[in-house]
Amino acid sequence: MTVQHPAGAPVRPHRGAAGGRHRDLVAVVVFVALAFALGWLVALPLWLGDGLTSPWFPVVAVALMTTPTIAALAVVLLVERPQRKAETLGLWPLTPLRRVLGYGALGVFVPIALVLVALPVGALLGVYPADFVGLSAFRQLLDAQAGAAGVGELPLSVGAIVALQLATLPLAAVLNLIPALGEEIGWRGWLLPKLMPLGTVPALLVSGVVWGLWHAPVILLGYNYPDAPGWLGLTMMVGTCTVFGAVFGWLRLRSGSVWPAALAHAAFNGAAGTYLLFARAGERVDTTQATVLGWSGWIVPLVLVAVLLATGRLAPAAEPSGPARGASVPVAEPSGSAAEPSGPAAEPSNPAPVEPRQD
Template sequence: MLIALYAVAVLVIAWAVALPLWNGSGLLSPWFGLTALAMMMTPAAVALVIVVFIERPRQRLVALGLRPIRPWRRTLGYAFLGLMGMLLLCVVALPVGTVIGVYPGDFAGLSGLRASTVVGDSESVWPLVLTQFGAIILASFVNLLPALGEEIGWRGWLLPKLLPSGIVPAVLLSGVLWGAWHAPLLLLGYNYPTVPGWMAVLLMIGMCTIVGSLLGWLRVRSGSVWPPALAHGGLNAAASGTLYLFAADAATVDTTQATILGWSGWIVPAVLAVALIATSSFRSPPTTTQSETHVNERTHHVA
């Protein structure tokens, strides 16, 4: 019942927040950035209301996934893995798309990047590539707080509620809901401007289900919402930051087919997700109590 209430509330409120864009100039509205940011806060807001006023658990931060953070090494380790892994997946999607023939890549000459800068033909543009990746990493941390607005809802509160029904159903349902939640912006042309709105929503559901399974793995393995939130921030930064980075000069990138947004970019994360599920890697970390028990048992045995 609570899951259904959450789903309805978060979808309705997202539409309510985005409604001014529909009554105005859509994606060209000067308020688009603030509206999108406010919309990103809605999953966490609905989860917070449910936890505080309906569930009222003793440990509310735990129910939202904000705690535990300790052990720090585990949380920081999965946060680093999530960020670097997400950036790598966004980059790997580009040569995969080039091999398939849907991404106009020029990895040898970097003609698109060279044409957009003042770098001469005899100069290397790789320092600019490294600078761009540095900017993407910085943007990932800037995106952390907005990403938390989504992750507290999707992976912090919702995913643990769905896991008793099984890993695959939990991943599928949370992914479909996450993707459908983007509909108010997608139907205006966001992310997939060249296709009908219904197709854009289906594409986003596909991407969110596959990539969301990896974010869910981070949530389960770390016991915290912080690692998937940082990975989500990396996704938002790298998806746009690498879009034309390795493209040929004057090329057009079709996001329905290429990059992490398109179907060719789902191949590697889908294989990884299947491998994690098949190897039963979706295991929760031991609780503090369990860890202390194991330590006490070892200490007693040595004594």
């Protein structure tokens, strides 16, 4: 009998359950160690130089995002060596196409909605200094930029510029897709399916925590949480990655493909800086409490994940006519009993002209 991982790559039963688990454990350990080592190596120039103010920071940030994919490719090519490598990474096949496209669309719009809804939630809880009507902080920023450029008057109103930026967020998701894919091939493409024998919730939790800790080389320098001590910033980043990694994982598992998760990651990165559009002038935003990076921004996505879990929509989508090539189905437990249905800074790139503060 042949069983399949959620990634869709057929896996023949191991001679012994213990041997199979051991091989998977070795692969996971090698992947995590390599991803972390490469991450620190890429970020080393920042630690030896001017940190986040280094002119090399944009290059380092993009290079850092490629390290999970490099680690996944190394494990697939040198350790596991499956026959269908693209399937093992979740890149192929894109079938059923309608399902992949549908979850791809959700991957664009759900993260944008979660990023934006975090702002009124934070305002209601008193942790986000909002000015949704006057847009005073953004107005102040635009005036400063116009003055520096020698422009007397902006051609559009502040409200029109904000509306234009919001309207282009889906486009930002497409433009950010390739860098986001550099992470997602590793985290959701390879690692999440490999952890699925643990069960949906444990797999999502473990992959989210690993993803969050991987950000340590830049978080400890003050990235995303500039006003927090390093330990607190890293703790909050782990929380953010665990919560949103569950959302990205839902898209990966239900679609059977890494592409919707990559679009979600790209949309998240593109929208994360929108908190600067609606902030009140003269007040600093504490990202440990407000925006999607803080605890108030986790409330709505946690509710979403809880609903998906309660309705059974967090598990991989089953094929109605039985497993087919590329199908996404849960892995059977070695004992023969069915496995629990099983199943994310972030490096947000802020929409121009907003100055980056993020993940």
